[in-house]
Amino acid sequence: MDASLIAFTGVSAGLVAMPGADFTVVVRNALVSRRAGIACALGIGAGLLIHVTLAVAGVAAVLAAVPALLRALQMVGGAYVLYLGVQTLRQRDNEVVDAGEGSTARPLRQGFVTNALNPKVSLTFLSVLPQFVPAGSAALPRTLLLALIVLAIALVWFQAVALLVDRLGNWLRRPRAARAVTVGTGLALTAFGVALLAGPLTAL
Structure with missing residues (x-):
């Protein structure tokens, strides 16, 4: 694994682990039962497949058609990760609400809908992935690999x-x-966001 993939894995882990809608809905269901929590987690994975498909096609098209946008996308991605870090530090503690009884179909559906309808997930894919596509490399295979890592x-x-x-x-x-x-x-x-912004800014 090259240094870029290691860095991307770290950024992705931070983004995925960030407390948010996905995290909350998994916690809710897991507090009901282990089976409900696992089903909800699988639903989130299914929702991510939609974002993966859109991101791979979109990023590959942008990089192939307008390479000059790469630097702008890199800066947007860094700023967005920094924004997420600051917002996370400012957010209040969320109460865990009991999810209620139900079959595994319900938590599976909850996980899928929560992730698939979250526009922040698509924005994260589209803004962060281009930063880890080396210049001169084939965009489609690389973005597909990055998306699968996430x-x-x-x-x-x-x-x-x-x-x-x-x-x-x-x-x-x-x-x-x-x-x-x-x-x-x-x-x-916040640290990842600062690091991501430093690259394109120092190259100006």
Whole structure:
């Protein structure tokens, strides 16, 4: 794995782990049962497939048609990651709401709809992926690889969240624990955003 892929994996892990709608809906379902949490995590993975398809086609087309936009997209991506980090640090603690009883079809659907209808996911793919496509390389295979890395990280992460919440549900309801996760993720994303902006800015 080259340095660019290692860096991208780190950025992706930070973005995927950021507390948000996907995280909240997995926690809700996992607090009901382990099966519900796992089904919800799989639904999120299915939703990501839509974003993967759109991002791969869109980024590849943009890079092939207008290479001059690469630097602008890089700066947008860095600014967006920085924005996410700052917003995460500023957000208030969210209460975990019980998801209620139901079959695995319901949490699966909840995970899919929550992710597939979240415009921030598409924006993240479209703004961040181009930064990790080396100049002169084929855009389509590279963006496909990057998108699959995100999908794999998301599947592993949300499955892990579901299993942990099933065992540590009472502890995770405590405001102090929830705040610690939020602050840690926010600091990591802020650092990633600064690093991503530094590349294109220093090249000017």
